[in-house]
Amino acid sequence: MAIDKSLQTGSTAMLLLQLLEEEDMYGYQMIETLTARSNNVFSLKAGTLYPLLHQMEKSGLVTSYEKSAGLSRVRKYYSITPKGTKQLQQKRQEWETFSGAVNLVLGRGRYATW
Amino acid sequence: MPHGDPMNEYLRCISQQIRWKKAHPTVLWELKSHLQDQQQAYIQEGMDPDAAMEQAIREMGDPVMVGTQLDRVYRPRVPWGTMVTALLLTAAGFYLRFSLEQSFSPGNILGVLFLCCAAFLGAVKLDVTVLLKTQWVYGVYLAGAVVLRFFPLPWNLSLRLTPYFLLLMAPLSCVSLIHHLRDRQIAGLWLCFGLTVIPLIVLYSTLSLLLLLEILLLMLYAIFRGGFPLRSIRTQLQQAAGLCTVVLLPILLLFLRFREDERFDAILHPQRYPNSLGYLYLHLRKFLSMAKPLGPMEEVEQLERYLPFSGADRLFTWSVCHFGWIPALILPLCMVVLLTKAVLLCRKQSGFLTKLCCVSILLTWGMQLLLSMTANLGIVLISSIPFPFLGSKLSAAVNMMLLGLLVSCFMRQGLREKNAAPHTAKTRLVIRKTQNGVDFQIRWR
Numbered sequence: 001m002a003i004d005k006s007l008q009t010g011s012t013a014m015l016l017l018q019l020l021e022e023e024d025m026y027g028y029q030m031i032e033t034l035t036a037r038s039n040n041v042f043s044l045k046a047g048t049l050y051p052l053l054h055q056m057e058k059s060g061l062v063t064s065y066e067k068s069a070g071l072s073r074v075r076k077y078y079s080i081t082p083k084g085t086k087q088l089q090q091k092r093q094e095w096e097t098f099s100g101a102v103n104l105v106l107g108r109g110r111y112a113t114w
Numbered sequence: 115m116p117h118g119d120p121m122n123e124y125l126r127c128i129s130q131q132i133r134w135k136k137a138h139p140t141v142l143w144e145l146k147s148h149l150q151d152q153q154q155a156y157i158q159e160g161m162d163p164d165a166a167m168e169q170a171i172r173e174m175g176d177p178v179m180v181g182t183q184l185d186r187v188y189r190p191r192v193p194w195g196t197m198v199t200a201l202l203l204t205a206a207g208f209y210l211r212f213s214l215e216q217s218f219s220p221g222n223i224l225g226v227l228f229l230c231c232a233a234f235l236g237a238v239k240l241d242v243t244v245l246l247k248t249q250w251v252y253g254v255y256l257a258g259a260v261v262l263r264f265f266p267l268p269w270n271l272s273l274r275l276t277p278y279f280l281l282l283m284a285p286l287s288c289v290s291l292i293h294h295l296r297d298r299q300i301a302g303l304w305l306c307f308g309l310t311v312i313p314l315i316v317l318y319s320t321l322s323l324l325l326l327l328e329i330l331l332l333m334l335y336a337i338f339r340g341g342f343p344l345r346s347i348r349t350q351l352q353q354a355a356g357l358c359t360v361v362l363l364p365i366l367l368l369f370l371r372f373r374e375d376e377r378f379d380a381i382l383h384p385q386r387y388p389n390s391l392g393y394l395y396l397h398l399r400k401f402l403s404m405a406k407p408l409g410p411m412e413e414v415e416q417l418e419r420y421l422p423f424s425g426a427d428r429l430f431t432w433s434v435c436h437f438g439w440i441p442a443l444i445l446p447l448c449m450v451v452l453l454t455k456a457v458l459l460c461r462k463q464s465g466f467l468t469k470l471c472c473v474s475i476l477l478t479w480g481m482q483l484l485l486s487m488t489a490n491l492g493i494v495l496i497s498s499i500p501f502p503f504l505g506s507k508l509s510a511a512v513n514m515m516l517l518g519l520l521v522s523c524f525m526r527q528g529l530r531e532k533n534a535a536p537h538t539a540k541t542r543l544v545i546r547k548t549q550n551g552v553d554f555q556i557r558w559r
Contacts, residue, residue: 026147027144027147027148028147028148028151028152045173045174045175046145046148046152046173046174046175047174047175047176047179047180047183048175048183050141050144050145050148050180050184051180051183051184051186051187054141054184054187054188055187057464058187058527060462060464063464064464073147073150074147075147076143076144076147
């Protein structure tokens, strides 16, 4: 089911931090993982991902390094920093409060869980 | 970038939106890698290479929009606060020197200004990561030490250049050596320390001892921040203790050897030795205790008799006596603000090499401030060196160059380093010949 993009906009950084908390990833891998884990609901465009990742790197939430991938390829991997982990925890709490409140209003009376 | 190829055309269009040209390689390399990954995935799904690339480009989105977003991220940020503080410090220093020193003419000011601007702008232009990755840094350090020590230059240049040469080159060489030798673990650590210390011994001066302590602090920082891949905290502590012993033990031995010496007695009882530095500092402290919070003290003429003005070396003492404590304290206050700003810039660095470079600059300034202030207040019996940024032409130029390197590190933050080596694996394959044949081992490094 297609969802309204504005619902996703605010939470993309949180989703990326969540992926990077589990393992270091490169850009393409993040898009693929996000698509697979959300049952094709979140199909993040590369044109949106990279500016966001670079901004997060500048803010110190993630850090990057280069790693060989085959004979002639080098990929840029991203890993989460302690500041990023802290931000993720904070965003998670915000999300739980927000989604719980939305569910309450919609009459489901249940908090979303991760 | 060749035209015609859809991928290159697309990337060119993105790069046209990013105004900061130095960011182009960082951004385009990663986007190109992504397009190739996406193309490969489509080819595996059965598409032909050209169609796969076109689809990958469509997936990435509008190049103008992508480029505009990246342009917002990559704007060269200049640490104006740090630069303005350094400028204020230099301006205050010029004013004080111009007021106190008869021979400090406007021509002198212009000369210092020109040299400082050239040193600063030259350093800002330098890509510090490329510079420190070359082995030339250590080569210049060693060759310079040998030339200055064994080949006397005309006009007493060897003696005049030595402190500034050491001040600039010793910490940077140490950073460069740490980068080159870090993979050798413990052996690399000691090799790095030894190689940095050799020119300090060759060009021994009062400053060498302080630079030795600075090198020690820099090495300790590298050890505990993972500069050398030492396996456990215990190994790190052992190596740190070893380094501290090597530096502090000779100082202790010297102390024990000279404790019966007359020079040592002069330190303890300076009033008995009228020609000693300690005796001079006794008077210096007396003058400082008589200084007013604001305005010149009454015994200024006596000060000039005891402590003739010697350029920037005694600038703080003279400022206290001539203008009072409050105006004079502007100098160390500005320097503390500058150091705080430098610490903040250092914390923002993500690359280890640039972080280490910033720490070395921070330590160099901190060491100069400490040495200059303790000597100006007559606390420690060492001959003073110029206050950072306020010294002679060369001293000010060296500090401006260090400021330029700090700004360069900050501005290039987040950019892909030229000729960046890929992340090395943490294991290595060791092949050994044994009696039974060949033995393969995978070792952690």
